[in-house]
Amino acid sequence: MSEKHVKVVEEVFDEYQSAKRKHGEYTLDGSACTDINRLAALTEELGEVARCMTYDKEHSKNLKHELIQVANLAITWASIL
Numbered sequence: 001m002s003e004k005h006v007k008v009v010e011e012v013f014d015e016y017q018s019a020k021r022k023h024g025e026y027t028l029d030g031s032a033c034t035d036i037n038r039l040a041a042l043t044e045e046l047g048e049v050a051r052c053m054t055y056d057k058e059h060s061k062n063l064k065h066e067l068i069q070v071a072n073l074a075i076t077w078a079s080i081l
């Protein structure tokens with residue numbers, strides 16, 4: 001794993017902590033979250049990645065952050081399986 005990978009993993013962990021503060025038990029590893037909630041959240045974030053790819057590029061500056069959010073949700077969901 002390269003230093004760039006380590007930096008991104010740290011950003012994913014920061015995103016997890018931020019989401020936990022914001023959503024509490026509704027984060028993907030929270031007791032209030034169902035699998036339907038998890039799928040909806042992950043799909044929503046993946047849609048935001050796709051939005052960064054639209055022709056107008058208005059949102060393209062957010063691509064890295066959106067990918068970090070997708071990674072956080074996928075890792076968080078996987079962590080409880």
Ligand SMILES: [Mg+2]
Pocket residue numbers: 045048065066069
């Ligand atoms: Mg997002």
